Amino acid sequence: MNAMTRRAVIGTAAVSMALALSACGKAGGDSEEKRSSTKIGLLLPENKTARYEALDKPQFEKAVKDACRHCEVVYNNAASDVVKQKQQFDQLVADGVKVIAIDPVDSAKAAGWVKPAQDKGVKVVAYDRAIEGADAYVSHDNYKVGELQGEALIAALGAKAATAQIVMINGDEKDPNAALFKQGAHIALEGTVGKIAYEASGEWDPKVAGEKMSAAISSVGKGKIGAVYSANDGMAGGIVTSLENAGIKGIPVGGQDAEVAGIQRIVAGTQTFTIYKSPMDLAPKAAEFSVDLLLGVPILAQRETNGVPSSLLDPVVVDKTNIQSTVIKDGIYKAGDICTKELAAKCAELGIK
Template sequence: MNAVTRRAVIATAAVSMALSLAACGQAGGDDSGDKGSSTKIGLLLPENKTSRYEALDKPQFEKAVKAACSDCEIVYNNAVSDVVKQKQQFDQLIADGVKVIALDPVDAAKAEGWVKDAKAKGVKVVAYDRAVPGADAYVSHDNNKVGELQGQALLTALGAKAATANVVMINGDEKDPNAALFKKGAHTALDGKVGKIAYEASGEWDPKVAGEKMSAAISSVGKDKIGAVYSANDGMAGGIITSLENAGVKGIPVGGQDAEVAGVQRIIAGSQTFTIYKSPLQLAPEAAKFAVNLLKGKEIGAQGETDGVPSTLFAPVVVDKTNIQSTVVKDGIYKAADLCTADLAAKCTELGIK
């Protein structure tokens, strides 16, 4: 081989190698691509006033992602109820090379535009607990059913008194589409079966605000004329029960949602009647599965569709003093020691919580 030919062969080989390297660098979701970006999964949760997000959803999601994808990196942020902050967090994830984002939005209507922008940049979005139009997947519980169960549980607790009872409803934040579903479901169960809805207002998912609204309801309806209180979640139920106790109102049914530690402890103590258990052992792992499968380009494995979005909706469960042991304790969400403080030990024994 002469010198000219040898130089031509070397040049051709160099070009071929450069093209191969370039092709590898462009293989977005492929395992041969950029590990620093292609294995990042974002988790954005909406607020921390409701303790379940930090205590249950986040760790369960992280655990499930790591089990399915050991080299995946989870980038987590909580919006602390600030939609502007959450938008900044969402945009930063995309800028940092995150390929899939599990998003529980502060404002689902505004998040629709974020999802559209993300898709244009090749980023997939799993709508977590709240539906977002245009998302690649959606996982939640049947939120209309949550409200129905709350209403039915109040009716059960009222018994024969239901037909004449004045019910106070303290709903969730009106900007939250889930709150609207809870409210709708509760009205489906209660309307025409209780004396009347004597007072109704939004507690904005804030225990302090809910307590203030409960005080207003007591003034409006009369402390001796309130038969039961619907609270959209456990956090607000805490503020509501404090207001009731401060006014000397005791022994009326008060319901909640989320099976928070404090809510379950109030059920044990007898000041709260029930909660709704939406197991993070279902929700978080399913969202993690969707996220990992989207990252790897696999079928996500949804059970159905919601408004055209592949989705899985789990069934919620009413928890009252009769089934704490067989639900949140049996599932390992809480240990008896988490719930049964010294002042509740005797009641825990009575209820078979161990």
């Protein structure tokens, strides 16, 4: 019996018992509390990045149902508003939800929510971003993400790397993952490229990233930029638009998240690579931890991160050579999602089908 099957059997038995007890209990608050105990909260941080609604949410919901058929996911998106996310978190606690998987808008602030929730019997799974004091943490190796981004940019530059001037558009400074991406990228780039000529935060906002790219062009010089590091694909879209508006073509631009728009830019040749952090791995692992915590099953963690049982997954570089063998093979996208009429010929050249 594999781990997910074991959890499904345990989950079905445990939750069925809870429902049976609920049916025998008194009407009103007692039975409502028992019904709430079959619910798992999922709080995601923002909707500017397409992956959360398109990939993370449905994969998490599917994995919970696969492991615990009576369990229900209660979902909310904070739309980048930490106050809104706190209200969503508090409402889940007030409603008697016993496990909350949360990708925080602000990890430092979210850390202050954990202990009061735990005092009420609520378990907290830190999803993608670490939260101090959480009961479990699931993410990709975010330092490695940054390293891979830097290394892929160097590989794309080839012999030009040693003299290239690099522009770095980082993620939101309130996001601890952004700091890890930046740190990993700096380690890869420094001493290998000519220099990092301009660096700023794009705040995970394509519009802001585009504005910062325009500022970098003015600062560094139109013909002097060798490559652009973008912390994610959403911002890469704004960056590519600014480059095109300035008449700059053919320089490497990296990203992250394997968004369909980013993959399309790779096919078109305006973006060089992205980093694929598969929700096929991340969301199911977070769902597994959540169901285990709900049912009182010991979680199977790889390591500890600041004392929190953790699972850190491996990211993958995706460029024009491996789109078919990564995001399409995994079922994240179909060829038709990527290959618009305008991209059909280039998709055929790359063997995307």
